[in-house]
Amino acid sequence: MTAKETHLLLVEDEAALREATAERLIDRGYRVVAVESGEAALEQLAEFAFDIVLTDLRLPGIDGSAVLSASLERYPEIVCVVVTGFGTVQDAVNAIKLGAVDFIAKPFQFEQLLHVLASALEQRRLRSENAYLRSQLEERYRFEGLVGQSARMRELFDLLETVAASPSTVLLTGETGTGKELAARAIHHNSVRRAHRFVALNCSAVPETLLEAELFGHVKGAFTGAVANRTGRIETAHQGTLFLDEVGVMSISLQAKLLRVLQERELERLGDTRTIKVDVRVIAATNADLQQLVGDGLFREDLYYRLNVIPIFLPPLRERREDIPLLVQHFVARLSPHKKPAQKVTVTQEALRVMMAYAWPGNIRQLENAVERALALSRDRTQIDVQDLPPELRDNSPAGQEPTVTLPADGLDLPLYIADVERQLIGQALDETGGNRQQAARRLGLKRTTLVEKVRRLQPGQEKRQLPPK
Ligand SMILES: Nc1ncnc2c1ncn2[C@@H]1O[C@H](COP(=O)(O)OP(=O)(O)OP(=O)(O)O)[C@@H](O)[C@H]1O
Ligand SMILES: [Mg+2]
Numbered sequence: 205m206t207a208k209e210t211h212l213l214l215v216e217d218e219a220a221l222r223e224a225t226a227e228r229l230i231d232r233g234y235r236v237v238a239v240e241s242g243e244a245a246l247e248q249l250a251e252f253a254f255d256i257v258l259t260d261l262r263l264p265g266i267d268g269s270a271v272l273s274a275s276l277e278r279y280p281e282i283v284c285v286v287v288t289g290f291g292t293v294q295d296a297v298n299a300i301k302l303g304a305v306d307f308i309a310k311p312f313q314f315e316q317l318l319h320v321l322a323s324a325l326e327q328r329r330l331r332s333e334n335a336y337l338r339s340q341l342e343e344r345y346r347f348e349g350l351v352g353q354s355a356r357m358r359e360l361f362d363l364l365e366t367v368a369a370s371p372s373t374v375l376l377t378g379e380t381g382t383g384k385e386l387a388a389r390a391i392h393h394n395s396v397r398r399a400h401r402f403v404a405l406n407c408s409a410v411p412e413t414l415l416e417a418e419l420f421g422h423v424k425g426a427f428t429g430a431v432a433n434r435t436g437r438i439e440t441a442h443q444g445t446l447f448l449d450e451v452g453v454m455s456i457s458l459q460a461k462l463l464r465v466l467q468e469r470e471l472e473r474l475g476d477t478r479t480i481k482v483d484v485r486v487i488a489a490t491n492a493d494l495q496q497l498v499g500d501g502l503f504r505e506d507l508y509y510r511l512n513v514i515p516i517f518l519p520p521l522r523e524r525r526e527d528i529p530l531l532v533q534h535f536v537a538r539l540s541p542h543k544k545p546a547q548k549v550t551v552t553q554e555a556l557r558v559m560m561a562y563a564w565p566g567n568i569r570q571l572e573n574a575v576e577r578a579l580a581l582s583r584d585r586t587q588i589d590v591q592d593l594p595p596e597l598r599d600n601s602p603a604g605q606e607p608t609v610t611l612p613a614d615g616l617d618l619p620l621y622i623a624d625v626e627r628q629l630i631g632q633a634l635d636e637t638g639g640n641r642q643q644a645a646r647r648l649g650l651k652r653t654t655l656v657e658k659v660r661r662l663q664p665g666q667e668k669r670q671l672p673p674k
Contacts, residue, residue: 210325211252211553214238215245215259215271216287226642228314230651234321237646242266246274250354250526253556256283256321261295269302276303278353278529281550283328285320287312348390350383351534354524360387360516367514368394373466375511376489378518381569384489385449387518392445397485400444405437408450416458417474426475438471441484451511452492452503463507486511521564521571528560531568535575536588549579551588558590562597627662630655 212234216222219240226238237254239245242263248254249271257275261268268286275282286299286307296307305324308317345353347361367374368391376384385404392402410418417427421436438446454462465471466486470479488511497503521527532551540549555578564570578592590598633644645655 209233209235210256211235211254211557212237212256212258212321213245213248213252213254215240215242215257215263215268217241217260217263223642225314225317227652232318238642242268242271245271249275249278251560253279253529253553253560254282255553256285256325258285258287258317258321260287261292261299262289269299272299272302272304279553279556280533281328281553281556283324285324345530348393349386350390351531352524352527353530354527356519356524357527360518363516364390365394367391367516370514371485373485373511373513374487375494375513375515376487376518377494377515378491379520379565379567380491381567382518382520383568384491384518385447387516388445388447388487388489391487392447392485395445395485397444401441402445402447403437403441404447404449406449408453412453412455415454416461419458420461420471420473422474423476426473430475433473436471436473438465438482438484439473439480442482444484446484446486448486448488450490450492451488452490452494452497456502456504459504459507463504463510466507466510521567522562525560528571529556531571532556532559532575535572536579539572539576540579549582549586549588552590555588555590555593558593558597623662626658630658630662634659 210233212229214222214226214229214236216225216238217240222238222240226236229236237248237252239248242259243266245257245259246266249257254275257271259268259271263271272284272286275284284299284304286296286304288295288299288307288309290310292309296309299307305327306320308320345351347364350357350361350364352358352360364387374388374391376387378384388404389402392398405418407415417430417434417436419436419438421434421439422430423433424430448462461471465482465484469483470481472479494503494508494512498505498508536549536551559571559574566573574594574597575588577594578588581592582588629648630644633647634641637643637647641655641659642652645652648655650658
């Protein structure tokens with residue numbers, strides 16, 4: 205499957221029309237996903253950057269104009285064509301106002317549809333040469349600096365808002381680049397402590413020997429090199445928030461001291477006997493498994509429970525790919541101020557597909573860097589395309605698949621092996637789709653007729669009869 209082909213989402217509740225249109229479009233080389241409702245269309249759009257949405261306007265439930273708006277909001281570059289009932293001109297006018305490129309009235313000739321689709325694509329191509337990027341993301345899809353529209357991110361925003369209103373200690377976990385620090389800042393800025401400081405300390409960035417002095421401060425002469433009095437980070441964060449990043453690397457003895465701060469709300473500077481009262485909210489973060497460290501005796505269990513009062517997990521990007529288009533828009537808008545405002549930068553659907561298929565081990569930070577790089581490479585062009593993306597994305601097979609096949613030492617029978625793999629994958633596709641051959645074929649990147657043929661050939665006991673005699 206090449207990303208160059210035109211991917212079309214067909215939304216039509218009349219089964220006969222839907223199936224006939226889908227089959228004929230597939231025969232003309234379109235990659236088609238056909239669904240029967242607006243609800244199903246929104247699900248598809250969350251997962252995949254289609255080039256064209258062809259939707260019936262009148263649908264039970266979520267109607268075509270809602271599908272249209274949702275498509276354009278997520279993918280400013282998508283081409284929308286609506287199908288209207290006979291004689292409902294006003295519907296068509298409204299759809300065009302909402303951003304549809306064109307419409308076609310029922311009943312239509314298939315050739316007529318092909319023509320409308322081709323010219324809509326062409327029109328969009330011309331228009332996007334100086335297209336306008338909607339940089340104003342909707343408020344509801346962000347919380348402070350965090351952007352996201354997936355269900356998991358919206359849940360996270362709610363949780364962050366609730367937590368911000370409480371004084372509790374928070375433990376943020378998640379892979380590198382998932383936004384732990386951003387989440388910590390968001391909590392602080394929404395809390396009653398917002399007028400005071402947010403003090404961040406990355407425990408792994410300070411040498412172990414200096415970490416204690418950094419946190420607790422010291423008096424002059426407390427140790428070699430302590431030439432003056434110094435306020436520690438904990439004190440600096442008084443009445444504000446202390447963000448302790450990578451807490452997992454702290455030594456056991458320092459952990460004991462931190463525990464005391466959390467329990468007694470007091471500390472002494474190094475080399476001093478005076479006890480200082482502090483009022484700080486601690487937010488800790490780690491991408492190590494603290495529970496594992498506790499098990500290995502490297503992290504105090506009591507401190508773990510003190511920190512883990514409210515655990516918040518930041519999901520990896522590959523588990524919420526539907527946030528990618530929005531994040532890309534966000535970073536493009538933020539990182540391209542040097543381009544003239546008249547030439548807002550857009551991203552092709554093909555480039556988005558490549559980005560949505562990648563596994564992003566470095567999560568959002570890696571995505572941000574990829575966008576920055578693409579903007580630099582695209583220089584005077586106002587459109588980011590696949591060639592501007594980092595090579596590791598372009599070479600990647602879909603969805604982070606790793607090579608799973610190794611050649612056994614004594615070799616194998618390739619045709620038999622391939623036939624076996626084929627049988628297994630077809631079986632899975634049919635299971636997943638409840639035996640729906642059209643959908644299973646789509647999952648496999650095959651034409652329905654090809655799938656039907658393969659199924660027939662692969663049926664146990666039939667291979668011999670069906671295979672051409674050699
Ligand atoms: N939901 C989001 N929306 C917009 N930008 C985000 C989001 N999440 C993370 N970022 C951006 O991604 C980058 C990495 O985020 P952050 O530093 O908060 O990650 P982290 O989890 O602390 O990573 P690490 O574990 O490597 O320290 C930052 O530039 C941040 O602004
Ligand atoms: Mg961080």
